[in-house]
Amino acid sequence: MVCKYMKIVGLCLCLSLLISNFCGCGRQDEPIQLNSGVSDETIDAISRGNSKDSETKEESKSETKEKPEGINVAETRGSKQPIPQEIRQKMKGISMPEGATVTFDDLSYLTIPHYDYNGKIVKGHMVVSVEIADEVLDIFEELLEIKFPIEKMELVDYYTQYIDETFNNLDRASMSQNNTSAFYYRVVNGTNTISNHAYGRAIDINPKINPYYVPATGYVSPANAYQYASRNQDLPGIIRHGDPIYEIFISRGWEWGGDWSGEKDYQHFQKPPR
Ligand SMILES: [Zn+2]
Numbered sequence: 001m002v003c004k005y006m007k008i009v010g011l012c013l014c015l016s017l018l019i020s021n022f023c024g025c026g027r028q029d030e031p032i033q034l035n036s037g038v039s040d041e042t043i044d045a046i047s048r049g050n051s052k053d054s055e056t057k058e059e060s061k062s063e064t065k066e067k068p069e070g071i072n073v074a075e076t077r078g079s080k081q082p083i084p085q086e087i088r089q090k091m092k093g094i095s096m097p098e099g100a101t102v103t104f105d106d107l108s109y110l111t112i113p114h115y116d117y118n119g120k121i122v123k124g125h126m127v128v129s130v131e132i133a134d135e136v137l138d139i140f141e142e143l144l145e146i147k148f149p150i151e152k153m154e155l156v157d158y159y160t161q162y163i164d165e166t167f168n169n170l171d172r173a174s175m176s177q178n179n180t181s182a183f184y185y186r187v188v189n190g191t192n193t194i195s196n197h198a199y200g201r202a203i204d205i206n207p208k209i210n211p212y213y214v215p216a217t218g219y220v221s222p223a224n225a226y227q228y229a230s231r232n233q234d235l236p237g238i239i240r241h242g243d244p245i246y247e248i249f250i251s252r253g254w255e256w257g258g259d260w261s262g263e264k265d266y267q268h269f270q271k272p273p274r
Contacts, residue, residue, distance in 0.1 A: 077141045078112035078123075080133045087127075087155070094157040094170065095127070100185040100198070107183060107200050108133035112140045114150045117236060124153025127183035129200035132271060135252060136182075136203070142248045149236045151206055153180040166223050175222040175267070178208035189221070202270035205245075206237040210266035212257075231266070239266055 083091070083104045096104070108130040116122045121144070128136050143150075162173035171189060174181055183200040187193055189212075196202035204210075211225035220226045231240055239245055239258065246256060249269045257265025 076113060076144050078110050078137045080108045080110050080137060083107055083109045083127065090157050091127075091155065094160065095155060095184045097185055102185055102199060106130060110136060110140075112137070112153060113144055114140060114153060115144065115147050117149050117151045119149075124150065124180065125155060126153060126181065126203070127155060127200055128203070129183075131273075132201060135271075139248055139252065143245060146244050146248075148245050149206075150180050151178040151208075151237065156181045156184050172222050175204065175207035175211070176224050178206055180205050180207070196270040196272055199273065201272060202268060204267040205239060205269070207267035209235050209237060210239045210258075212268075213264045213266065214262070215264065216262070 087109055088096075088104050091104075096102075106129060107127050110126045110128060110133060112124050112126060113121050114124055126136070156170055156174040156179070159170060159174040159177060159179060162177055163170060164173075167173040167176045169189070171184060171186065180203070182203045183197060184195070185198040186195055187198075188195045197204075208222060208225050209228045211228050212221040213219070213229045218229075220229050228235070228238075231238070239256075241256070241258060249256060252271075254269045254271045257263075257268030257270070
């Protein structure tokens with residue numbers, strides 16, 4: 001009975017719509033649902049990288065959405081391997097200079113799936129200390145779960161082309177491109193102290209939008225990041241005290257440069273050797 005009744009109502013509705021269109025009496029200002037061309041998934045992934053609220057909504061969508069391109073969605077954990085020969089050749093004389101006290105055997109080459117700024121899962125690479133390789137994979141697996149967006153993740157050795165008068169060393173060149181990286185045998189900029197990056201025990205994440213900043217002088221590095229010294233902006237991939245990404249690192253005993261007094265290194269997490 002109900003079905004029959006519904007059919008009649010449906011038929012009447014169709015007819016009335018047809019008639020109103022023919023008469024030209026449909027309301028011109030009625031909103032029409034059209035595909036805007038920008039997927040909600042993309043916007044969600046970018047704008048809510050710092051929010052755990054996104055999980056529920058995303059999970060409910062996952063029944064109908066297609067798998068992200070280029071990766072099996074079940075493959076959320078990265079992998080580690082000894083530094084491949086071709087990568088060693090690339091690093092020699094750049095991130096691994098002559099006279100480095102760290103050897104390739106002290107390091108691990110990671111392949112890490114992560115969300116990029118277009119809401120897609122892509123694979124990046126990072127070199128870290130072999131001692132913390134598994135922990136770093138744990139961390140980035142969690143960052144993938146919360147859909148934290150990372151614009152680029154490649155070794156600093158691929159950024160020599162960006163060294164110029166403004167970005168006058170390789171670290172600044174890589175930062176200027178918002179490239180996330182870890183190992184680089186070097187001193188802390190402006191000092192003689194060996195950086196934790198030299199041991200593969202520090203990671204800089206989205207370094208352009210999470211710059212190094214000295215409040216007392218107003219100095220910002222990289223030099224194209226002055227607009228990001230203000231931390232009240234809701235940017236994809238921004239790192240702030242108490243954010244989910246902050247908790248993921250801190251709960252494992254890492255330090256965050258944004259917690260330092262005097263100078264702020266918002267991109268920088270480190271776990272010095274004990
Ligand atoms: Zn750093």
